[in-house]
Amino acid sequence: MNFMKTDSPRFEFADSVVYRFILVFFTRLKMIRGILCLLMGMLLISANPVDNPGPYTAYLFTYFTGGEKGDEQIRFALSEDGFNYIALHDNKPILSSAAISSTGGVRDPHILRACDGKTFFMVATDMHVAKNEWGPNVAMVMMKSPDLVHWTHAVVNVPEKFPEFAHVNRVWAPQTIYDPALKKYMLYWSMRLGNGPDKIYYAYANKDFTDLETTPKQLFFSPTNSACIDADIIYHDGKYNMFFKTEGADAGIKKAVSEKINEGYVSLDRYLDQTDESVEGAGVFKLNNDEGWILMYDVYKKGAYQFTQSKDLLNFTVVDKKVSMDFHPRHGTVMAITTQEYKRLLDAWFPIGNVLSGAQNKSVRSNNTVVEGTTVTLSVSRDTDLSRLDPQFTFPKVYTLKPAGPQDFSKGPVKYTVAMDKKVTEIEVGAVRYGNPVLNGYFADPDILYSEKEKKFYLYPTSDGFVHWSGRRFKTFSSTDLLHWRDEGVILDLEKDVSWAKANAWAPTIVETKRGSGYRYYYYFTAGQKIGVASSDSPVGPFVDKGKPLIDFKPQGVNGGQEIDPAVFLDPVSKNHFLYWGNGYMAGVRLHDDMVSFNQDSVRVLTPDATFREGTYVIFRKGIYYFFWSEDDTRSAEYKVRYGTSDSPLGPIRVARENIVIRRNDTLAIRATGHNSIIQIPGRDEWYIVYHRFTRPQGDAMGGAAGYHREVCIDRLKFNADGTIEQVIPTLNGIEPVALH
Incomplete structure (x- = not known):
């Protein structure tokens, strides 16, 4: 967690003598509900004008986390500065979607403070992708609370309530804003009828905020007639600014402006998102310290959230380096809160x-x-x-x-x-x-190298902790004893260094080769479900990519799986190098002497048995080739390592009946031990297994997300007298420091 001190309280119009006079005046005239809301909207420059409940000192972020089981539920997080957030309730839902929705899932929550300053409204898409995929979803959930802790709810099914909209098949991302002219709360959302484009519609809520009392009307459509979704309306300087996402070829976040809340929006021909990535879910909020506005959005394919800052709601600068979160949000909104509300939320949901x-x-x-x-x-x-x-x-x-x-x-x-x-x-x-994990942070798929040149060990893992394994950089770590590891930094960045793939940086492997009096390092890696190769004169880079994938095809006879998880092996017998890969199948081939090519006709399918999933690794000991692989899914607590043996680096592989190398240790709450590499201490018959596990102890409560919150560990690997492998019991203590000499 990273908390930043807030600035000292600033002068607010709401604290001035003029404001107090206006408040008393209109209260006595019994006009506060309408005129005061409009006046404060103009003077306080607020997205939702409200009676002032006291100075705002913190922020509430409401969000969901994804499309897998359990993700489509409302969660809360808090911040003191608008940039650094902590999840409440250990990132578990604060409301049960099964209890409040018709589908069992909710997405895109929007939260709003009412004009009375003490009532809160929240609306969300009634949608359960994990159960129904992207099938028709036609309802929204309306919620109301007096304290941000206790909520009532109601479901509005649009085609059921409004027969004229019987052909609606998408009701997405509802939001709420106060209409000072009608003195009512207006809901607006994107909606699609039949096969037409998504457009923004609006309707007004009833007094109790349990239903819509007016028939939906079209509020806005994309000037290009493509779909537009995820609208967020902010009132500023006498105008309503509607941020929305365009779809199709011109996808991105734009803005339309109107002097009226429910008509007349004119689109500005300008993209406001500061990335070339796919984005959605624009959310705008004002910073409490008068440092302008934040436009944030969900970079959903990258598994990230981007924050940008602006003084004028038109020119935005990326401020991601100021942002931290101990959770991975999807499409949400932020609302300013008081110290009293902040304390109430902590007391309710922060153990x-x-x-x-x-x-x-x-x-x-x-x-x-x-x-x-x-x-x-x-x-x-x-x-x-x-x-x-x-x-x-x-x-x-x-x-x-x-x-x-x-x-x-x-x-x-x-x-x-x-x-x-x-x-x-x-x-x-x-x-x-404890000795495990050996790296501080989220890393997985570790490959280990002993460098003859540097007389050090090097770890080459997947950088983990990114939603759906969406990391884009590779790092390395060095050690002289296998216990203390130094971060050597990024050695390959897909966005900067690789032209043919920009996402999914997974499962690297490396080999050191001696050429004359020098050394050369070949680094094989997964990117975009293809395998590439980069080279360097140093184990810590910089590495230069070949410029195109090394493997982007399936071996003959293979129809499924993925081209991932490379493993490189130097055969001490033939002195040849071999490359292995595959998810769903195991393939292997001898590399040419240039280390960056091979004869595709020589590729062999080596899949040992039905337990093989991924993560091949090969070693040679006492005349025997040992093949290791991982069984099950990396998101499963049952993820484990098995092995087989062979007389050749290209098989066939013999699979023993008792061939588990390492699996979960429930006594110590260690789960999903898999995707390993093996290291031999030079000159000794001393071996260690390097593997990843779920983060501990939080992994047990993460569901599928534990599969991309993994940690690298090392334990001793021992062989029996007959050459079989003694099953490793994963530990917390890890290993003792290893002396090389």
Whole structure:
């Protein structure tokens, strides 16, 4: 978690004598509901003019997380500065979609403060892609709350309520705004009739915000007659600014402007999103510190969210480097809240132990902190001095924490007190030294190399933690003992260094070759479900891509699967190099001496048996070739490693009855141990397995998302006297430092 201090309170018109006079005047005239809302809308420059409930000091972000099971539900997050957010309720839903919707799923939540300053409206798309795919969805959910914690709801099925819209097959992304002329709340959303383009429609809510009381009317359509969706209307300087997404060839975020809330919008011929990626779900909110506006949007194919900032709602600058989130949102909205509301939300959905889950000390593996009620256990690196450990906790500023600074954790848990107002809680914090994971952060599919040139070990993992494995950069790490790893930085960036693919940077492998008195490194990697190769004179790069895929075809006889997960192997017998790959099938081929080509007719399909899924790795020991592979899906807790043996680097592969190399350890809550590589200590019959697992302990609650929140671990690999492999029990302690000499 990263919390930033807010600026000191600024002067607000709402605090002035003039404002108080106006408030009393119109209150006495009993005209506050209409005229005051309009006046404050012009003077406070607010997207939704409201009675002032007090200075806004924080932000509430409401969002959903994706299209898989359990994702299409409303979640909340908080921020103190509009840039750095923490998820409430451990990123679990704050409302059950099964209870509030007709489909079992909701998307695209929009939240609004009512004119009275203390009532809140939320609307969402009634849609469940995980269950119904993208089939017709024709309803929206309307919700109302007096406190942001307790919500009532109602479902509005458009074709059922309005027979003239019987041919509607899409009702998407509803939002709400107050119409000061009619003194009513206007809902607007994108809707498609038959095979026509999506257009923006509007209707007015009833007094109780449980239904629509007017027939939908067209509000706006794309000037190019293509679809337009995801509208967000912001009132500023006497005009209504409608941000929307165009579809088709001109897809992107644009803006239309009108002096009236429900008609007359004129589109500006200008894209406002600051990326070439596919985007949707534009959301605009004003910063509390008077530093302008934020336009954010869902970069959905990349699994990212982009924030841009503007002073005039027209010229936007990317500010992603200022943004942090401990969750992956999809299409949501942000609303300013008061300190009292901020505290109320924390009290309702932020477990007190989480206050001490954000340790920033580099020796603390923050992803592995265990919170159980009022007990917190920190996972720290093996050589941490527990007698003088300062966790460097960061937490919401409405809390106070004692004691501060370094504490002695060597004798057991340390007692901290956390206070918010008059509520004081005692929390016990312990610290345990673990060797696994060996890298701090989310990484997966580790390939390991011992460099004869550098006399070091190098790890080459997938950079993980991105929705649907959408990472785009590769890093490497170096070590002299397999326990302490140094981040050597990015060695290949798809966006900058690769011309033929820009997404899905997965599962690399590397080999060191000696040419005369020098060394050359060949780095095989997955990008866009194809395999490429890049080379360098150093194990830490920079690497130069070949310029086109090395593998973008299926072997003869293979109809399914993916061309991913390369593994390179130097055969000590023949001195030839071999390359293996495949998801759903295992393929192998001998590389030419240039290391960047091979005879396609020589490719062999080596799939050992039905347990093979992906992640081939090959070693040679005492005359035997060992083939390793992963079984099941990386999103499954049952993901595991198996092996077979052969007399040749190109098979056939013999599969023993008992051939599991490593699998889950439920005693220690270690799940999904797979996609391995193997390293031999030079000159010794000493072997180690490098693999990834679900992040621990959060992975168990993540569902499928645990499959892209993985961590790299190392444990000892042992062989029995007959050459079979002794099953590895994955550990938290990991290994002792390895001495090379």
